[in-house]
Amino acid sequence: MNAPLLTKNQALVFDVLEKADGPLSAYTILDKLRDHGFRAPLQVYRALEKLLEYGVVHRLESINSFVACAHPGENCHSHGIVAFAICESCSQVMEFHDHEVDHRLMDWTRGKKFKAEKTTIEIRGLCEACAA
Amino acid sequence: MNAPLLTKNQALVFDVLEKADGPLSAYTILDKLRDHGFRAPLQVYRALEKLLEYGVVHRLESINSFVACAHPGENCHSHGIVAFAICESCSQVMEFHDHEVDHRLMDWTRGKKFKAEKTTIEIRGLCEACAA
DNA sequence: TCGCACACGTTATAGCATAACGCAATTGAT
DNA sequence: ATCAATTGCGTTATGCTATAACGTGTGCGA
Numbered sequence: 004m005n006a007p008l009l010t011k012n013q014a015l016v017f018d019v020l021e022k023a024d025g026p027l028s029a030y031t032i033l034d035k036l037r038d039h040g041f042r043a044p045l046q047v048y049r050a051l052e053k054l055l056e057y058g059v060v061h062r063l064e065s066i067n068s069f070v071a072c073a074h075p076g077e078n079c080h081s082h083g084i085v086a087f088a089i090c091e092s093c094s095q096v097m098e099f100h101d102h103e104v105d106h107r108l109m110d111w112t113r114g115k116k117f118k119a120e121k122t123t124i125e126i127r128g129l130c131e132a133c134a135a
Numbered sequence: 136m137n138a139p140l141l142t143k144n145q146a147l148v149f150d151v152l153e154k155a156d157g158p159l160s161a162y163t164i165l166d167k168l169r170d171h172g173f174r175a176p177l178q179v180y181r182a183l184e185k186l187l188e189y190g191v192v193h194r195l196e197s198i199n200s201f202v203a204c205a206h207p208g209e210n211c212h213s214h215g216i217v218a219f220a221i222c223e224s225c226s227q228v229m230e231f232h233d234h235e236v237d238h239r240l241m242d243w244t245r246g247k248k249f250k251a252e253k254t255t256i257e258i259r260g261l262c263e264a265c266a267a
Numbered sequence: 268t269c270g271c272a273c274a275c276g277t278t279a280t281a282g283c284a285t286a287a288c289g290c291a292a293t294t295g296a297t
Numbered sequence: 298a299t300c301a302a303t304t305g306c307g308t309t310a311t312g313c314t315a316t317a318a319c320g321t322g323t324g325c326g327a
Contacts, residue, residue: 064197064257065255088247090249101243104236107235107236108256108258111231112220112258115220115262116263117229117258117260117262117263120259120261121258121259121260122258123259124240124254125196126249126253128244128249128252128253130249130250131249
């Protein structure tokens with residue numbers, strides 16, 4: 004699932020996400036792209052759908068927002084489960100991977116014969132700077 | 136944070152969730168309680184807010200739904216991080232705890248001096264029965 | 268050149284969540 | 298007893314998130 008060349012809309016959406024210093028909601032992205040001709044949510048959602056598929060963007064389920072993947076170039080899908088720490092004050096997001104966590108969760112699913120498709124790990128709280 | 140006696144609305148909402156065989160959205164709960172006098176979403180959301188606080192109900196972030204805690208009686212908040220496996224076919228939910236996972240995530244947050252408030256772990260996929 | 272796949276645009280609608288107001292009941296300190 | 302604070306409740310309105318359904322255009326291989 005490597006990323007083919009992005010279409011115009013996909014590139015615009017990706018660019019907005021990459022330049023942002025935190026996660027953005029689909030509607031925030033829409034507003035930022037109105038000057039580029041975006042008029043409707045679907046234009047954003049359709050681009051996001053592909054970007055998620057290509058693994059260059061992540062969706063943060065707990066805050067209904069999207070971030071550019073922290074590993075430019077690489078294919079994030081190959082790093083195992085992606086985990087996020089989200090600061091509720093400054094909304095900065097840290098992305099990380101922990102193979103031991105992956106392993107434990109996989110053990111559990113294997114034991115239950117549960118076929119995992121997509122796993123979400125999101126830690127909400129305060130980053131070092133904001134907790135001070 | 137032990138659960139005091141529930142108010143009428145809280146008890147109604149909790150009852151619906153407990154009798155359900157899967158997670159329910161707030162609006163589904165609302166519909167099930169119209170015969171009991173519920174008219175507006177806020178009645179549901181306010182009850183849910185308390186039930187979440189008491190730890191007798193969990194919110195599934197990835198599907199915007201709510202389930203009764205699988206540990207009746209006990210206080211779920213004391214079990215560490217709660218993880219969920221959600222079947223996307225039959226929508227059955229399995230709740231579990233893994234202290235090793237908790238430990239690894241706590242290690243990470245401690246290393247980053249990130250103050251975790253609420254952690255979400257949700258595995259979506261197919262349960263054994265549905266994967267067959 | 269036909270058919271198919273895909274990206275795109277638009278309008279409308281569905282689904283999820285909370286703001287802001289006011290009222291009633293409870294509690295507990297003075 | 299009474300006042301103030303807290304909590305739950307009801308209602309209306311609104312805002313945010315996401316998708317359905319329709320149609321258009323373009324590129325490309327059979």
